[in-house]
Amino acid sequence: MATTADTWGTIHAERRALLADVRDLTPEQWATPSLCTGRSVQDTLAHMAATARMTPPGFFLKLARAGFRFEDMAAREIAELTSGTPADTLAAFRAQLDSVGHPPGPVDSWLGETVVHAEDIRRPLGLARAYPVAALTRLADFYRGSNLLIGGKRRVEGLTLRATDADWAAGSGPEVRGPVLALLLAVTGRKVAHAELEGEGLPLLASRN
Known part of the structure; x- marks a missing residue:
């Protein structure tokens, strides 16, 4: 059975694999709708970066500021990390490659966040990944x-x-x-x-x- 350290190792490896797939996207590809309803490829990568930099105390503070509306909180985080260029969003994601930060929840949540959202990005772009x-x-x-x-x-x-x-x-x-x-x-x-x-x-x- 995988340990918590093993799971974080997989998360970090999958972040790196996704970075390699998206670092040379065109502006049109960044704007492609992801599998997350209402979110572009850039939006979804921004969400992944925002989650990876989160802490449990920070999560509750930001949730309170959003009136305890989770989707509103997520939208604010995405807006912040997409306010510049796609290169800025990419840099924000790159900065979290080895992060073990996360909102409250089990480590499997963050493994799932990494794998499923990576597919939300890859599939509309016609990219494939052989996950473990x-x-x-x-x-x-x-x-x-x-x-x-x-x-x-x-x-x-x-x-x-x-x-x-x-x-x-x-x-x-x-x-x-x-x-x-x-x-x-x-x-x-x-x-x-x-x-x-x-x-x-x-x-x-x-x-x-």
Whole structure:
């Protein structure tokens, strides 16, 4: 089982891999809509940088300043880190490559934040990444067991998820199968991944937000 130090090592490695993929984007690519509704590629990278520089006390202070509205707080952080050029946003992200800062929550949240948002950026740009399989299965288990923010538990309730490229399956009920990365994205509400999935449970999954 991975230790907390191992998990942070994976997070830092994935941040570096994402930096390598986005450092030479064109202005048009930076403006491309990400898989995060209402956020561009630049916005999503800014959100990742903002999360990585956060501390639990800082989180609660900023949340209070935003009237305890999480989305308003996130929008303020993104606005701050996108007020300059894409190069400025990139520099803010680069400054957090080795950070272990984060809002309150378990370390798997920040591994998920890194991997899932990296896909939110990569997929609209046509970029692919071979993530560590152990990290993907760990995150699939994590998100399918929690409704906090993401709503993964509700989304896959009563379904069996089965990876076709890894030794991983979970749940019970009609089956949804496909690559583990696609399953992870589906659990976290990224419907673009449904095209890579199949099984008698897929219509039910697709009907859920």
